[in-house]
Amino acid sequence: MSFPRQQARTQRFTIGVPRAFQVSPDGRRVAFLRGRDGADTATCLWIHEAEGSGTAAVIADPRTLGADDEDLPPEERARRERLRESGGGIVSYTVDEAFTRAVFTLSGRLFYVDLVGDDTAPRELPATTPVVDPRISPAGDRVAYVSGGAVRVIDVSGAEPDHGDRVVAEPDGPDVTWGLAELVAAEEMGRYRGFWWAPDGSSLAAARVDESDVNTWYVSDPGRPGQEPASLRYPPAGGTNADVRLAVFPVGPAGRRGPGERPEPVWVEWDREALPYLATVGWTTGPDGTPTLVFTAQSRDQRTLELFSADPATGLVAGARTETDDVWVELMPGVPAHTRSGELVWIGREAGGERRVYVGNRPVSPADVYVRGVVDVDGDRVLYSGSPPERPGDVSLWLVELDTGLSAPVEVPGHGRTGSDADAHGGLRSGRLRGDTLVVQHRSMEFTGVRTVVLRGAGTETRRSHSEIESLAEAPDLPEPRVEFWRAGERRIPSALVLPSWYRGEQHPLPVLVAPYGGPHAQRVLNARGAYLTAQWYAEQGFAVLIADGRGTPGLGVEWEQSVHLDLAGPVLEDQVAALEDAAERFDCLDLSRVGIHGWSFGGYLSALAVLRRPDVFHAAVAGAPVIDWTLYDTHYTERYLGTPEGEPGAYERSSLLAEAAKLERPLMMIHGLADDNVAFAHTQRMSSALMAAGRPHTVLPLSGVTHSPSDPTVAENLMLLQVEFLKESLRGEG
Structure with missing residues (x-):
């Protein structure tokens, strides 16, 4: 089997990798999701015993429940697109506080499974379908979910008819939904939820989203001319955002209310004109056990982020902390959070400094560590x-x-070069912590794939015990990545060069394929083999593949990230050229007369930008799902970097590609999914029209029915093959 086909069939070797961990309060049991093998898309729910045998057992298998993923409601498809979730089966679940019960959805149907006792067979609840984003209450007795834009609650026990399924909040207008995250919250702010249980289960906080004033865009599939275009509310830069409000609803067992009786909302009011973006929502418990709602709200220019607390009984709001920045305040993962004693855990920065983790007012992270999140x-x-x-x-x-x-x-026992500094820090590590148990996932250049270790005694210097949760992912049919790392040029740009396994220095010089993302929030030069599998395959086709993380990318510091403010084109392109020139000085195997570039999303934008502005350096480009005109991209992302089109017209002119269409003199292929609701096909269409008007030849590859992230194995495989063929043919005449 070819590598492109294997990579597509295994969804980039992620199928079979354990993920989505939940740990029991005593730390003895770990729930997770995983397929039964490296090509099994029917993801199952498993339980791993952290002590004793360290075995894992399937708790819920979608194949035994008569449910598949062919009939997903539109809201669930949209939620998965925002999460870049391409798997099937059980793709998410929640557990109660005591780790006794889990809930999940399959094909819009609601299921629960008991995690303790002798009878652990999954059962379906008679919820109103389609069910979206079900979440179990802390006590495990009820499930809240969204259906038809309404938040509903159903009891797990059958004491009431239909398990007491009832409405908590329902739309009061045709463009109103409750309990779902709006597009910019899910796509750009990392908030994928729209309702939250109180710690004692007495109430629900829910977001009301009114999109009636948001632009309506239409996504059509020309391959199906008889099918009506799908409409979505999309707020482009400078446009009107959704109106988002927050309310708390007292909820209790169905028997406490009369038939059809609904709880009255307690509205949580803050200055939504000054702080319109609802960034995070959660709960904490006071010293007396009383739940308190906590949330953060951000200004439209994103220079102010404020943390609030609210009384769920009255809705009264008090400010707790304010973060400001002259450029923008980054929304950091995992905060706000609170310790057992109620102290605030926060990520902030002092003027001119780097971000640090704070507990209360004291920093607990070193000043020289680049903090990524709690x-x-x-x-x-x-x-x-x-x-x-x-x-x-x-x-x-x-x-x-x-x-x-x-x-x-x-540190993870048994991984890497034991005892060395590289073993203590090297590679990529993510994890979960609960009940004195630490689940660590480790990726490294020392091994292929992902290793998952469960450490008991997380707080002790010598771990009491550890076990592993096996990854069932397939091993790539590809030589081990041959990667050279260094920091390029005066700006010391993190760079990596991937060479063919068969190449020896005495052979002819290699054409170069620059493979950047190059933009905010994505880093490609990472110390993990899995980050270079695709690059190694391209190298095996006869390229030297260069990857560089220039200004704007994460990993180095706030100043590095913010250096693209008001110009998303100049700095990122300069750094790709600088890394290429530095690579040519270090490695004598590069043929700079044959340089191609390819990328996706921001990387697609950067690829098109490269051949337009620097045809003397770049001789061919493949631009996948490129942003061409930033006035067509969403508010929260675009305005963070460029301001609004009305306030900063020069920034949009500097960063747009449309006005430069007449400059194209190199081969350019643009690839774009027609169903893309993140970077609309209008970007590629407008660029193609501008190129046609200027008489510039180019290639457009439209993908019918494909969204921003192609997931169909055949499409994903052929995209790699077509790109290689285009690049080889385009560079053949160079040199």
Whole structure:
């Protein structure tokens, strides 16, 4: 089997990798999702015993439940697109606080499974279909979910007819939904949810989203002319956003209310004109056990982020913390959070400094560590992720013990070069922490794939025990990646060069394929083999593949990220050229008379930009799903970097490609899914029209029915083959 086909069939070798971990309060059991093998798309729910045999058993298998993923409701398809979730079967689940019950959905139907006792067979609940995003209450007795834009609650026990399925909040207008995240929240803010249980299960907080004033865009499939275009509400830069409000609803067992009686909302009001973006929502418990709602709201220009607390009984709001920045405030994963004693866990930065993890007002992370996010807070322990100084390609975990003051990177026994500094920090690590148990996933250049280790005794210097959760992912049919790492040029740009396994220096010089993402929030130069599988395959076809993380990408610092402010074109392109020139000085095997570039999304934008502005350097480009005109991209992302089109017209002119169509003199292929609701096909269509008007030959490859991330194995396989053929043919005449 060819590598492109294998990679497509295994969804980039992610099928069979354990994920979505939940840990029991005592730390003895770990729930997770995984297929039965490396090509099984029917993801199952498993339980791993952290002590004793360390075995894992299937708790719920979609094949035994008569449900498949062919009949997903539109809201669920949209939610998965935002999450870039291409798997099938059980793709998400929630557990109650005591880890006794789990709930999930299959084909819009609601299921639960008991995690303790003798009878652990999954059961279906008679919920109103289609069911979207079900979440179990902390006590495990009820499930909240969204159906038809309404938030509903159903009891797990059958004491009431239809398990007491009832409406908590329902739309009061044709463009209103409850309990679902709006597009920019899910796509750009990392908020995929729209309702939240109180810790004691007494109430639900829910977001009301009114999109009546948001632009309506239409996504059609020309391959199906008889099918009506799908409409979506999309807020382009400078346009009107959804109106988002927050309310708390008291909820209780169905028997406490009369038939059809619905709880009255307690509205949570803040200055939504000044702070329109609802960024995060959650709960904490006060010293007396009373639940308190906590949420963050961000200004439209994203220079202010404020943390609020609210009384769920009255809706009264109080400000708790304010973060400001002259450029923008980054929304950081995992915060706000709270320790067992109620102290706030936060990520902030002092003027001119880097971001740090704070507990209360004291920093608990070193000043020289690039903080990526808080992973978990368990009692008085904080687990956070970050990159060590001068090693942006590593992502490590640090565990902070607040009662002892100890803070140290998490080491994983049995991995890498034991005892070395590389083993302590090297590679990519992610995890979960609960009940004195730490689940760590480790990726490295030392091995292929992902290793998952369950550490018991997380807070002790010598772990009491550890076990592994096996990855069933297929091994790639590909030589081990041959990668050279260095920091390029005066700006010390993180760079990697991938060479063919068969290449020896005495052979002819290699054409270069530059393969960037190059933009905010994505990093490609990472110390993990899995990051270079696709690049190695391209190298095996006869290229030297160059990957560089220039200004704007994460991993180095705030100043590096913010250097693209008001110009998303100039700095990122300059850094790709600088990395290429530096590579040519270091490696004498590169043929700079034959340089191609390819990328997807922002990388597609950068690829098209390269051949338009620097045809002297780049001789052919493949631009996948490229952003061409930033006025067509969404508000929260675009305005963070460029401001609004009305306020900063020069920034949009500097960053747009449409006005430069007449400059094209190199081969350009644009690939775009016609069903893409993130970067609309209008980008490629407008660029093609501008090129046609200028008489510039180019190639457009439209993908019928494909969204922003192609998931069909045949399409994904052939895209790689077609790109290689286009690049080889385009560069053949160069040199």
